[in-house]
Structures are given as structure tokens and as C-alpha cells.
Amino acid sequence: MPVEVAPCSDHAAIGDLMRRLGVRMAYAKDEEIFGQGEEADRVHMVLTGVARTARFLSDGRRQIGGFYYPGDLVDVGSGAVHRFSAEAVCPSTLRVLRRSALSAAALDAKRAIWEATRRELERAQEHLLLLGRKTACERVASFLLELAPIEPGGAMTVQMGRQDMADYLGLTIETVSRMITQLQGGLVIECDGYRSFKIKRRDVLESLAA
């Protein structure tokens, strides 16, 4: 089961609009949805799967800006041009709509875009704290909490691999792996395969996330 994030209420309006006017697109794992520098004349909403945004330094270092789940708008806050590229983390489908179609659209759909941008900013700012001031262990703990469904039992299957996690958290895959092993040893989480986690001690995870 792919990770599902409860869609926010203000997504309803834009969701409706995109369902009516948007085009459904399918992407393979790691396939590019749009590229860095491309004109941002479309709005992208995840239907199924997971998308990521990323920026690169000239020598190949990568920073992932965020992960996007069903109902989310991908890199919606960009100006005329995408400053991030976007790819599919796993086989995914998105709905795509021209911005021009949007400008003639209902006011509450525009409001939904505004709200999505605001949330995107808050997410980015939260991430600044993580990247600037948290230790490797705190970053991984924060990441797991970020992905964990609220339900007790806290089981989840993530779609991204270690490299994606590392580039999101500003670490290396080895460090991410070590921290996960460490959390397992401390009986804070349980793992079943590479991408299935179960949170045993949410309280410990929360205190570790600082």
C-alpha cells in the first residue's frame, strides 16, 4: 500500500477542477515530470504514487526539496520557471493542467493554490531547521515521523530508497542506513525488508527528533 497523506480540505476545489480539465499522465520510476529551468506553465497534482523535487550542484550533489503524495501539488510555488526538477519516485500518475486554464477558473481554486504554496513554504522552513541544526540521528527520526501515518501500530511502506532519503536529509546513504540500524537496535522501530518500517516507540522517536 502506497503511503497516503490525508488531502487537505482546500484541495477539494482544485482537485475538482483538475479532474474536469486536467490530463492524466503516467510516469515510470525515476522518470522526469519536469526539468529544472523549464517554464512553469502547468500545475501538477499527484494522483497515485510519489513524486520528488530536486536541485543539483554542478558536480552532481543533489538536494531533494520534498516528496509529494496523492493530492499534493508539485512545486506549485515556482515563478515563471521551475527552480527544481521533478521525478517519479515510483511508477506514478499525475494530473496536469495548464496554468492559463486556471487563471480563468474559480476563485476558490486559486485560493487552494495559494494555500498549497503557503504550506510548501512552511515545510521548507521546517526543513531548514533540520538541515541546518539537526544531527544525523535527529534527521532520520524526524523523517520517519514525517512519513508515519497517525494510526497506532505505526506501520508504513515507503516508496523512496536510501539515496532519496539521504539527499532529502542532507546525509549519505551509509549514514541513513546506520541510523536506521541504530534505531532498530534501540527497539524504537522495526523493519521488514528495505522499505517497510513499524514504529514501536513513537515517544522515543519524537524526543530523538528534538
Added chain:
Amino acid sequence: MPVEVAPCSDHAAIGDLMRRLGVRMAYAKDEEIFGQGEEADRVHMVLTGVARTARFLSDGRRQIGGFYYPGDLVDVGSGAVHRFSAEAVCPSTLRVLRRSALSAAALDAKRAIWEATRRELERAQEHLLLLGRKTACERVASFLLELAPIEPGGAMTVQMGRQDMADYLGLTIETVSRMITQLQGGLVIECDGYRSFKIKRRDVLESLAA
């Protein structure tokens, strides 16, 4: 002379509005403008001086979200509640306006707020790359370029101290200091006192910023 950033064109509308309806407030160095968790029912625009936004971890670690110069709107993208606190970097004056007054205001003022939020997001995303993937040297080089006026000669006097720089760049004051010394030794910059810099080799700085 305080650092001046060319105000963006879409600031004109909101600037006008705030001049007419806003209240002028003066803040001492390090004085709080608003606190983390406070209701975000006002819009703040810097008139003179410099402001910063910051978030804290429970043990006191601090991450600065950004610096704000004359014409800038401080933490304008926040929702109902400020997720950052804001303080004056040096003695500063701001103009403050209730959001409620804004909701009844001209459409282009609202548009200005929207644009400011979008730019804030872009700044934050750029900063993610810096914090997640750049080395100490690259961070300091990026910071200097970010502050440098475009004018040739590239002299500038910054208002923030080393601690502010460090908490912005996700480093310690010692590391920031060492990197500045290193850049001086490489004849990339020249320093006159603690807070006056002169960029001698912008090209080198740009390649260092990666």
C-alpha cells in the same frame, strides 16, 4: 551606510498601503518583533535596518530563516500563527499593518503579498541546497554573494554579527571566522573591521559558491 536591497516593483502597491495605514515601530538591536507561536495577524515591512527570523530547538540550537532589508515583508508567508520569531539585527524601524485592514484592500496589494510569499519560498528552497549539500567554504561564499551589491568594487557593510551568520549558514562562529580568514588569505575578499567586506574576485567567489 546600511545595506540597501533594491525594492521589487510589486512592493510599490503594498508599500503605499502600509505607508498610509500602517504604524511605524522602532526596535533596538536584538529586540523581538514578534515571537514564535504568536498570532500572525499583522504584516511587517522593514523601513530601516535589518530584521531576521529564527527557529529554535529545545536545547537552544538556532536556525535563522532569513534576513530582511528595507522594503521586505517579514515572514509574510506564515499561516494563522508565526512559526518563526523575528528580531532586529540592529536598531531598526518597521511599518506594521493589521491583516484585517489588508483583506479590505486593493487587489494589487494582495498580489504583492502573494508575490512576496512566492519569493520567500524560492529563497528558502535555495537555502535548502546550501544547508543540505554545500561545504562551509561554499556556504560563506554564497552568503557573501547574497549580500553583495551588484556594483563593481563590491564593498559592503553588513549589520549581522558572526553568530547570526553562523546560525543562518548552519555553521559555528569559529568556522565562519576561519572561512572568512581563508578567503582573505586567498585575496578573494578584503576586510576592514568585523563587518566591512570588499569583494576583490567575484569570479572566484562565484565558483566557490558552486
Added chain:
DNA sequence: CGCTTTATTGAGGGCGGTCAAAGAGCGTGG
């Protein structure tokens, strides 16, 4: 089952952090 891809584990090194001391800037008051 064999092959590829991805994750884990280990050893070692380096970048940046920590702690401590010395130095520079700067206002205040004698």
C-alpha cells in the same frame, strides 16, 4: 537460479565542532 540493483557493515580519514585563550573593536568614564 543467476544477475543486477540496493542496502548494510566495516575501517579509516577529514571537515567542521568544541573548548580555551588571545586579540581586536568600541564605548564609557576618569
Added chain:
DNA sequence: CCACGCTCTTTGACCGCCCTCAATAAAGCG
């Protein structure tokens, strides 16, 4: 004007967290 004290910055020595490189192991997949 200089002496004094305070704050902030710089410098140095050392340490530790995380990165790098390399080998092994596990998953995924035909």
C-alpha cells in the same frame, strides 16, 4: 586622550560525527 572593561572575533589544539572507500549481504527480477 588614554585607561579600562566589555563584547565580539580570531586563532589554536583537539575531538567526534559524518563522509569516503571498499567489501559483503540482501532484495528484486528476469
